[in-house]
Amino acid sequence: MYDNEYFVVDMSSCSSTGEIINSLSLALETLNHSGKKIVLKLNDGYLNQSQMLSIQSLITSYGCILDTIETINPETAAIAENMNILVQKPIEKRVEDKTINQENNSGFEKFSINTSENNDIIALKDVNGLHFEADLDAIKKQQDEINIKSDLKNAGINPNEDFNKIEQQVISKYKKPEEVIDTIDKFSGLTNLKINSASESAIGLEEIEDYTNVEKNSIGVYKKAYDENELSPDDWEEVDFYETPTTDPVVSDSKSTTYINQTLRSGQILESDGNVVIIGDCHPGSEIRAIGDITVWGVLSGIAHAGYKGNKNAKVRALKMNAVQLRIANCYSRRPDGTNIPYIIRSSIFTPEEARVVDNEIMLFKINQN
Amino acid sequence: MAGSVIVITSGKGGVGKTTTSANIGTALAHMGNKVVLIDTDIGLRNLDLLLGLENRIVYTIVDVVEERCKLKQALVKDKKNPNLCLLAAAQTRDKSAVDAEQLKDICEQLKKDFDYVLVDCPAGIEQGFQNAVAGANEAIVVTTPEMSAIRDADRIIGLLESKEGVEKYRLLVNRVRPKLIKSNDMMGVDDVVEILSCELIGVIPEDTNIITSTNKGEPVVNDEKSLAGQAYLNVARRIMGEDVPLLDIDEPTTFIDKIKKFFAKKAQG
Numbered sequence: 001m002y003d004n005e006y007f008v009v010d011m012s013s014c015s016s017t018g019e020i021i022n023s024l025s026l027a028l029e030t031l032n033h034s035g036k037k038i039v040l041k042l043n044d045g046y047l048n049q050s051q052m053l054s055i056q057s058l059i060t061s062y063g064c065i066l067d068t069i070e071t072i073n074p075e076t077a078a079i080a081e082n083m084n085i086l087v088q089k090p091i092e093k094r095v096e097d098k099t100i101n102q103e104n105n106s107g108f109e110k111f112s113i114n115t116s117e118n119n120d121i122i123a124l125k126d127v128n129g130l131h132f133e134a135d136l137d138a139i140k141k142q143q144d145e146i147n148i149k150s151d152l153k154n155a156g157i158n159p160n161e162d163f164n165k166i167e168q169q170v171i172s173k174y175k176k177p178e179e180v181i182d183t184i185d186k187f188s189g190l191t192n193l194k195i196n197s198a199s200e201s202a203i204g205l206e207e208i209e210d211y212t213n214v215e216k217n218s219i220g221v222y223k224k225a226y227d228e229n230e231l232s233p234d235d236w237e238e239v240d241f242y243e244t245p246t247t248d249p250v251v252s253d254s255k256s257t258t259y260i261n262q263t264l265r266s267g268q269i270l271e272s273d274g275n276v277v278i279i280g281d282c283h284p285g286s287e288i289r290a291i292g293d294i295t296v297w298g299v300l301s302g303i304a305h306a307g308y309k310g311n312k313n314a315k316v317r318a319l320k321m322n323a324v325q326l327r328i329a330n331c332y333s334r335r336p337d338g339t340n341i342p343y344i345i346r347s348s349i350f351t352p353e354e355a356r357v358v359d360n361e362i363m364l365f366k367i368n369q370n
Numbered sequence: 371m372a373g374s375v376i377v378i379t380s381g382k383g384g385v386g387k388t389t390t391s392a393n394i395g396t397a398l399a400h401m402g403n404k405v406v407l408i409d410t411d412i413g414l415r416n417l418d419l420l421l422g423l424e425n426r427i428v429y430t431i432v433d434v435v436e437e438r439c440k441l442k443q444a445l446v447k448d449k450k451n452p453n454l455c456l457l458a459a460a461q462t463r464d465k466s467a468v469d470a471e472q473l474k475d476i477c478e479q480l481k482k483d484f485d486y487v488l489v490d491c492p493a494g495i496e497q498g499f500q501n502a503v504a505g506a507n508e509a510i511v512v513t514t515p516e517m518s519a520i521r522d523a524d525r526i527i528g529l530l531e532s533k534e535g536v537e538k539y540r541l542l543v544n545r546v547r548p549k550l551i552k553s554n555d556m557m558g559v560d561d562v563v564e565i566l567s568c569e570l571i572g573v574i575p576e577d578t579n580i581i582t583s584t585n586k587g588e589p590v591v592n593d594e595k596s597l598a599g600q601a602y603l604n605v606a607r608r609i610m611g612e613d614v615p616l617l618d619i620d621e622p623t624t625f626i627d628k629i630k631k632f633f634a635k636k637a638q639g
Contacts, residue, residue, distance in 0.1 A: 219428060267413060267462050284424070285461040324425045334425035337449065 006067070007036040012043040017051045021058055022143050029146045034063035042071040049079050056083065061150050222326050222333035222355065225363040257292075264288065264302060284324055293317070303327070306355075316355040317367065326355050326362050333362040373404075375477045375487040376609070377506035377536075381522030383493030385514045386544040389580060389590075391490040392420040393599070394510075396589040397606035399454035403485040406445065406455045408476070410502040411492040412467055415459040422449060422587025423456055430460040432467045434476065441479055450592075455484075465497045470504035477505025486609070495529060503530070509539040510571060515546060515557040520565055527568060540571035542605065547576045572605035573616055574598050 009027055014020045020042075038059050047055075059066045068086040071077055077087040256274035264270060264278065266285030275292035286302035288294050293315045294306045300318035305327040307314025312329040325334050352367040378391045391407055399405045409417040412432065418424045429444040434457070441457075448454035457476070460467065473489075480487045489506060492498035503509070509530050513523040523541070530539050543559050550556035563570050577598035583590040590599040591606075600617055607614045 219426065269462050287462060325428075332428065337422065337425070 005036055006039050007064070008039045008041065010041040012041050014043070015045060017047060017054075021055060022147065024055065025058060025062075025146045025150055026143050028059070028062040028064065036064050037067035038064050039068045039070065040066060042069060042073075042076065044071070044073050045076070046073055047076045047079065049082075052076075052079055052083060056085075058150055219325075219332045219334055220361065221336045222323075222362045222364060223336075224353075225358070225365050263298075266302075290314070304355075312357045317352065319350040319352050321351075321353040321355070321364060328355065328357050328362055331357050331360055331362050373481045373483075373485045373487055374508055375481060375489065375506045376508040376510060377489040377491050377502050378510045378512060379491035379499065379502065379526055379530075380493070380512040380519070381495060381499075381526040382513075382519045385512050385519050386574070386580075387493070387512050388416050388420055388490055389584070390510070390512050390542060390544065390574075390602070391488050392417060393589045393591045393602040394606050394609065395454060395486075395488050396421075396448075396451065397591045397603045398486050398488075398609065399448070399451045400591065400603075401606060401610065402453065403610070404453050404483065405486045405488065406457060406480050406484045408457045408473075408480075408487065408489045409459040410468070410473065410489055410498060412459040412498070413461065413464045414492065415461050417490050418446075418456060418458050419587060420584055420589065421454075421456060423458070424587070427456075427458045430458050431476070432460040432463050435468050435472045441476065465492070465501070468501055469497075470501050473501045474505040495525065499526075499529075503533055503536065505535070507535055507537050509536050510542050511539055511566075511568070512542045512544050513562065513566070514544050515551075515559070515562050517557075520557075520562060524566055527566060539568065541566060541568040542572050542574065543570070544574045545576045546573055570616075571608055572601060574601045574605075 009024060011020050011023060014023055024040075040055070056066045066085055068088055069077070069080045070088045071080070072089060080087050257277060258272050258274060259277050259279065260270065261279045263280040264282040264286040266283050269287045269289065270276065270278070271288075272290040272292070274290065275295070276288060276290045277295045277297065278288070279297045281298040282288060282296055282300045282302040282304070284301045287305070288296075288302065289305045289308045291307060291309050291311065291314075294304050294317070296304070296316075296318040298318070299320040299322055300316070301322045301324065303325045304316045304318075304323050306316045307329045308327070310329050312331070314328050316323070316326055316328065322339075323335060325332065327333070353364045354367050355362050355364050357363075378387050378394070380387050388409075388411075395405050395407045407417060407421075408431065409415050410431070411417070418427055423446050426446045429439040431444065433439045434441050434444045444457055445455040446458060448456070457480075477487055477489070487505075489502045491502035511523050511526055511530070513519045527539060530536050541563065543562050546559060547556055551558050559570070559573050575597050577590065577596055579590050579593055579596040580598055583593065583596075589602075590596045591602050593599050597617075604614045604617055
């Protein structure tokens with residue numbers, strides 16, 4: 001039995017760790033319980049050591065001690081025991097109302113939060129029968145404020161010092177989920193990423209205007225470094241009127257990586273100020289430009305321009321390299337004539353290749369072969 | 371000497387404008403003329419594919435118009451024939467990226483250096499068509515012996531007549547199938563010419579080599595055995611002012627055909 005210095009928190013309705021932490025911090029913040037020993041009731045879910053540690057540190061940040069854990073999961077129990085936390089097996093399940101009554105009679109405080117995913121209402125109950133309902137947004141906001149406060153507490157910062165800061169964080173966290181999920185920005189902190197379709201008037205080629213010293217250069221074929229037969233000169237004649245721009249290399253400071261999970265189709269331009277990873281194919285007529293590297297988890301058949309602001313160390317990788325043109329920094333190269341793999345690739349044999357600049361020429365290397 | 375600007379148009383899509391442009395261009399270049407092909411189908415370019423020049427394009431007509439490069443830089447030389455050049459369309463833009471005045475200007479510039487400027491027109495009668503026609507002083511209207519294509523060609527001829535610059539327009543009947551005409555399942559070339567009342571520049575038979583040549587990126591005129599290739603060469607000669615009789619597009623009778631006929635007669639008799 002628990003006496004008055006214990007505080008029982010029933011989390012058996014929570015399914016994930018995040019939910020437990022949220023509800024727990026809400027419970028601890030709403031009622032002042034500093035100095036009390038916490039009895040945490042869990043369901044049969046498994047918690048690993050780091051999750052357990054984070055729960056423990058959250059409780060300590062509120063001045064409480066995690067004393068006992070009630071669980072039927074043997075693994076969770078073992079971890080708790082390792083952390084010097086008492087483990088109890090829960091009393092056999094009874095009708096919920098009765099539990100509350102009995103616990104009320106025994107004189108200790110009971111606090112339970114029922115979070116149900118389907119309802120927008122969270123019901124909070126405490127020992128005195130105090131019952132209130134609030135809409136989900138308000139409660140979540142409250143929870144978040146608490147979370148941030150506890151984060152700050154953990155970091156050794158007094159949350160009362162700078163409320164504006166916290167407020168800002170809360171506001172930024174509370175963008176409508178659709179906005180966050182649907183925009184492509186969710187992948188990273190990219191500032192300049194766009195997929196232009198043909199109908200849009202904006203074109204990324206404007207960047208080329210930044211180049212100043214235009215030097216004459218020629219466009220040669222890209223060759224396979226590992227296949228000596230391919231290295232022999234073919235019927236290619238140099239075309240002297242192509243000019244490729246050269247300028248001081250712009251290597252991005254923060255190499256953020258963008259993940260795109262879609263097929264790039266003809267006429268689409270993907271532009272990024274970091275690295276790009278495309279999970280899907282890039283069809284002929286599409287174009288990818290990145291300041292950093294380009295990786296295509298699929299067939300690359302369009303134009304790829306890595307390090308387009310002048311970074312010659314940028315690379316282009318693809319599971320199947322069929323690019324019409326490969327461009328790295330100011331090196332341009334085209335596909336050898338007659339090697340066009342048809343639009344529909346029937347063979348399932350992929351040879352992952354990486355394009356690098358070697359002596360101002362673009363060469364293909366087999367990935368995992370140096 | 372100023373070259374002539376010839377627009378290849380049809381109104382209806384899929385009748386063979388781009389194939390015709392690629393083949394006539396190649397044929398003219400074969401005969402020693404300096405030829406430039408302009409693809410004005412911005413956003414849906416195909417001419418580069420038919421010529422097999424897709425991998426050589428760095429700058430496009432839109433880059434020229436927006437002064438990102440010089441006109442000469444955007445001209446892609448053909449793999450085999452140095453007399454032939456391509457000014458490719460941009461794939462990542464649409465028709466509104468170029469206007470009629472700009473295209474007219476480009477045609478004027480190219481006229482000085484080339485004998486023939488062939489403009490491949492997009493389908494439809496909207497901005498793309500207006501752009502393509504702007505600089506032209508000659509037109510080739512491509513049609514097939516089908517009612518829908520003929521009606522669209524009629525509309526196009528009407529529009530061309532109202533254009534000031536276009537002095538001459540001629541008809542090219544494409545995808546003709548002599549067998550079907552014989553069995554009265556297809557309109558004859560004479561009927562088409564009569565309906566449209568327009569000067570004829572050539573008749574191109576349906577040819578399966580066209581499909582393979584498109585996939586290979588090599589115009590069919592390079593194939594001496596192809597009947598369509600021969601027909602296109604004749605069209606090119608007529609453009610140059612030669613008087614060439616119409617090609618006999620009846621499928622040549624082979625020995626096996628004669629045997630078949632013989633047995634058919636025997637069976638009847």
